[in-house]
Amino acid sequence: MANATTIVQDHEAKLIEELGFEDHFHEHEHGDKFKSNFITKYVFSQDHKIIARQFLITGMIWALIGAGMSIIFRLQLGFPEESLSWLRPLLGKWIEINPDSGIGTLAPEFYYALVTMHGTIIVFFVLTAGLSGTFSNLLIPLQLGARDMASPLLNMFSYWFFFLASVVMFYSLFLSTGPFSGGWVAYPPLSALPQASDGSGTGMTLWILSLVFFVMSVGLGGINYITTILNLRTKGMSMWRMPLTIWAFFLTAILALLSFPVLVSGFLLLMFDRGMGTSFYLSEIFIGGQALDHVGGSPILYQHLFWFLGHPEVYIIILPAMGLTSEVLAVHCRKPIFGYKAMVFSILAIGFLSFIVWAHHMFMAGVNPFISNFFVIFTLIIAVPSAVKVFNWITTIYKSNLRYNAASMFAVGFVSMFISGGLTGIFLGNSAIDIQMHDTYFVVAHFHIVMGVAAFFGMFAGVYHWYPKMFGRYMNDTMGKLHFWGTLIGAYAIFWPMHYLGMAGVPRRYYRFDNFDTFSHFSEMNQFITIAAIITFGFQVLMFINFFYSIWKGKKVTSKNPWGATTIEWTTPIVPGHGNWPGKIPSVQRWAYDYGKNGEEFISQIEPMREGETEEH
Amino acid sequence: MDLTIPENTGRNKIHPQKFAVWIACGSILMIFASLTSAYVVRQAAGNWLEFTLPDIFKASTVVIVLSSVALHGSFLAFKSGKESLYKSLLLTTFILAILFFVFQYQGWVALAESGVPFALNPSGDFVYVISWFHAAHVLGGLAVLAVALIHAFSLSFKVTPKRKLRLEMSLTYWHFVDLLWVYLFFFLTFYR
Numbered sequence: 001m002a003n004a005t006t007i008v009q010d011h012e013a014k015l016i017e018e019l020g021f022e023d024h025f026h027e028h029e030h031g032d033k034f035k036s037n038f039i040t041k042y043v044f045s046q047d048h049k050i051i052a053r054q055f056l057i058t059g060m061i062w063a064l065i066g067a068g069m070s071i072i073f074r075l076q077l078g079f080p081e082e083s084l085s086w087l088r089p090l091l092g093k094w095i096e097i098n099p100d101s102g103i104g105t106l107a108p109e110f111y112y113a114l115v116t117m118h119g120t121i122i123v124f125f126v127l128t129a130g131l132s133g134t135f136s137n138l139l140i141p142l143q144l145g146a147r148d149m150a151s152p153l154l155n156m157f158s159y160w161f162f163f164l165a166s167v168v169m170f171y172s173l174f175l176s177t178g179p180f181s182g183g184w185v186a187y188p189p190l191s192a193l194p195q196a197s198d199g200s201g202t203g204m205t206l207w208i209l210s211l212v213f214f215v216m217s218v219g220l221g222g223i224n225y226i227t228t229i230l231n232l233r234t235k236g237m238s239m240w241r242m243p244l245t246i247w248a249f250f251l252t253a254i255l256a257l258l259s260f261p262v263l264v265s266g267f268l269l270l271m272f273d274r275g276m277g278t279s280f281y282l283s284e285i286f287i288g289g290q291a292l293d294h295v296g297g298s299p300i301l302y303q304h305l306f307w308f309l310g311h312p313e314v315y316i317i318i319l320p321a322m323g324l325t326s327e328v329l330a331v332h333c334r335k336p337i338f339g340y341k342a343m344v345f346s347i348l349a350i351g352f353l354s355f356i357v358w359a360h361h362m363f364m365a366g367v368n369p370f371i372s373n374f375f376v377i378f379t380l381i382i383a384v385p386s387a388v389k390v391f392n393w394i395t396t397i398y399k400s401n402l403r404y405n406a407a408s409m410f411a412v413g414f415v416s417m418f419i420s421g422g423l424t425g426i427f428l429g430n431s432a433i434d435i436q437m438h439d440t441y442f443v444v445a446h447f448h449i450v451m452g453v454a455a456f457f458g459m460f461a462g463v464y465h466w467y468p469k470m471f472g473r474y475m476n477d478t479m480g481k482l483h484f485w486g487t488l489i490g491a492y493a494i495f496w497p498m499h500y501l502g503m504a505g506v507p508r509r510y511y512r513f514d515n516f517d518t519f520s521h522f523s524e525m526n527q528f529i530t531i532a533a534i535i536t537f538g539f540q541v542l543m544f545i546n547f548f549y550s551i552w553k554g555k556k557v558t559s560k561n562p563w564g565a566t567t568i569e570w571t572t573p574i575v576p577g578h579g580n581w582p583g584k585i586p587s588v589q590r591w592a593y594d595y596g597k598n599g600e601e602f603i604s605q606i607e608p609m610r611e612g613e614t615e616e617h
Numbered sequence: 618m619d620l621t622i623p624e625n626t627g628r629n630k631i632h633p634q635k636f637a638v639w640i641a642c643g644s645i646l647m648i649f650a651s652l653t654s655a656y657v658v659r660q661a662a663g664n665w666l667e668f669t670l671p672d673i674f675k676a677s678t679v680v681i682v683l684s685s686v687a688l689h690g691s692f693l694a695f696k697s698g699k700e701s702l703y704k705s706l707l708l709t710t711f712i713l714a715i716l717f718f719v720f721q722y723q724g725w726v727a728l729a730e731s732g733v734p735f736a737l738n739p740s741g742d743f744v745y746v747i748s749w750f751h752a753a754h755v756l757g758g759l760a761v762l763a764v765a766l767i768h769a770f771s772l773s774f775k776v777t778p779k780r781k782l783r784l785e786m787s788l789t790y791w792h793f794v795d796l797l798w799v800y801l802f803f804f805l806t807f808y809r
Contacts, residue, residue: 150633261647277736
C-alpha cells in the first residue's frame, strides 16, 4: 500500500516538474518573512493558511458564546418558573434574586440583549467571518494554484479588523448597562435613541463600532478573494475548470462587496441621528411624556438600507456552504457533480436575485402592498435555482458509492436541512401568508433551519473534509459521526416544533408565554425545545473537543491525497509551507470532477488529457 | 513589497493590485449609490425643504476636476521620463486638492448661512452628510497623494515598473473620488 502511494506521489511530482509553471518563487527565499519568528508566523501572519485557521478558531469561540446565549434564553422560555440563581456566578446582576423566595429570574432587558447578541454573533461573526473567512482563505489559493492571496498584507488586516470587531463586541457584553438589546437588525428608534433602553446607549455605540470594523474586514477580504480568483489562477485553470467551492466564494465576495457598503450608509445616517440631532429615521417620538425634537424621519428608510445588505447577507452565508457541500459530495460519492454548469448558473442566478428581494423582510412594516407583489415574485423565483441545486446534489448522491464519514454525512445533512428550511421560505415569501406568519416562531424555525443549521452543516462538512489539509491530521471520525447524528436529530427536534408554535401565532422575541392564555398550553413544547437545545449544544462541545484534541493527537495523515480527490490542493505537501508548492506550481489540464471516468476511480486535475479523451461538462 | 505576486509572468492583463483598487472603488461607489437612493426615497416622502446649493460648490467641482487633469499629466510625464514636469504637476495636484477642501468648507458655511443649518431638515442634512462622507474619502486620497509626493521628492528619479504601478494606483483612486464628486454635485444640484 505504502508502495502504491509512493508511486502515485512520484508520478504527481513528475507531472508538476514537467508541465508545471515556473514563477521563480523560491529564488526569493531570502526575503520570505513567513519563516521568521513565532509572532509573524502564527500571530501577525500573512500566510493565507494561517489566516484561515485564525478565522476558523475565532469563529468557533464565537459560536460557543453565541450558542451558549441561546441556551440561557431557552432556559427562560422553557422553564420560566424555575430558579436561575445558579447562573448568577456567570451573569451577575442580570439574574435578579427575589429576597423573599430566593428564586433567581433572568432580567427581561438582558433577555433581549441575549437574543440580540445571539443573532449578531452567529450571523456576522460565525457564519460570515468563520465560514467564508475560513474557507475562502484556505481554498482560493490552494485550489486555484496560487502562492497566496493577491495581497497577503490586506488579508492579514482583514483578520485583524475582524479581531478588533470581536474585541469591541465582547467588551460590550460586560457594560453595566448591558450590550445592545434592540434586535440584531438594529431598527430605529430603539437603535437611534440612546435613552430608548439600557442597551441603546453605550451598548449600541459599541455594537455599531464593532460592525463598522467588521465591514472593513469583509471588504478587505472580499477585494482579495475576487482579485485572486480573477488574476492568480494557475496555467490551465480556466473559469470553467474551477471547483464549485471557488465559484461559491467568488459570488459570495461579490455580494459582500456590493451589499455591505449599503449597510455602512445605513449606519452612517443612524450615527448622525444618534449623536448629531438629525432626523433621517426619527419622527414625532415621545419618551417619558417628553416630545423629542426629531421630526419628519422615516424608520422604513433604515429598513430598506439594512435589508439591502440583509438579504444578500443570507446568501453570503449559504453560498459558501453550498460550494463546500458540492465539493465534499462529489469527492465522497466518487462521482462527478451532477450538472456542473447548471450549478454555476444557479449560483449566478441566486446572486443576482438576492439583490431584488430585500423588501420581503418588510411586508408587514408598512410598505405599499402593490410594491410587495414585485418582491413576492422575485422571492419565489429564487426557489428555481435553489431547486436546481438540490436536484443536482440528490442526483450526485443517487446510485453513488457514498463513503460514510463525518464530512459526507454533514454534506448530505446540509441537503436535508436546505430542503426543509427552503420549503417554508415559499410560505413566508408570500406577502398574504406573511400577514399571519410574520414575527412568529414560524419565521424563527424557517431561517434557523435554512441559513443557520444548514450553513453550519456545510461548514462542518468543510471542517471534517479539509482538516487534514489544515493540520496534517484527521479528526476522530467516530466522534464526528456521533456529532452528526446528535446535531441532525437535535436540530430537527429544536426547530420542527417551532413551526407549529408559529402557525398558532406564537410571537418571537417574547420573554415568557405562560401568562398568555392563548399560548400557555405550549409550555411542554417549549420545555421539549429547550431540552433538545441543551443536548444539541452538548454535541457541539463534543466537536470542539474533537477539533482541539486532533490538532495535537489526531491520527496523522500519511499520504498527500487522503480522500482521493481531483483538486490540486491535494498535490501540495501534507503540511504545505509558505508558497504552497515546494517547486513549480502545477498546471491544470482538466476540470475538477473527473471521478469514475473511463474506469479510473479519479483523475487529478494535473493529469494531462489522454489521447482521444474529451472534456465533458 | 511582497513576493507572492508573480510580477513579470506576463499572464495577467492587469496587475492584480491595480485590479483590487478598481474593486475597492466599486465598493465605495455602492455607499454613495445607496445614500443617493435614500435621498430619492426620503424626498418622495414629503416634508422636504427646498433650497439651492451655494455657488461655491461649483468652484470646488472645477478645482477637483483640474486636480485630476494635473495628476494625469504628472503620470504621463513620469512615464515619458520628464522629471521636472512630473514633480511640478504632482505638487499642483496636491495644492488643488487642498483648495478643494477649503472650498468645500466654505460651501458648508455658506449653506448654513443661507438658512439651511445642519439638523434642520433631512434635505439639507443629506447634502451635509453626503459631502462630508465624500470629503472623508478625498482625505484618504490626500494621504495617498502625500505619499506620492514624498516619493517624488525624496527618491532619486527613476522610471521603474513598481513606481509606475504605485503612481497609477494613486491616479486611479484620485480620478475615482473626482468623478464621484462630479456625480454627487450634479445629483445634489439637479435632484432638488
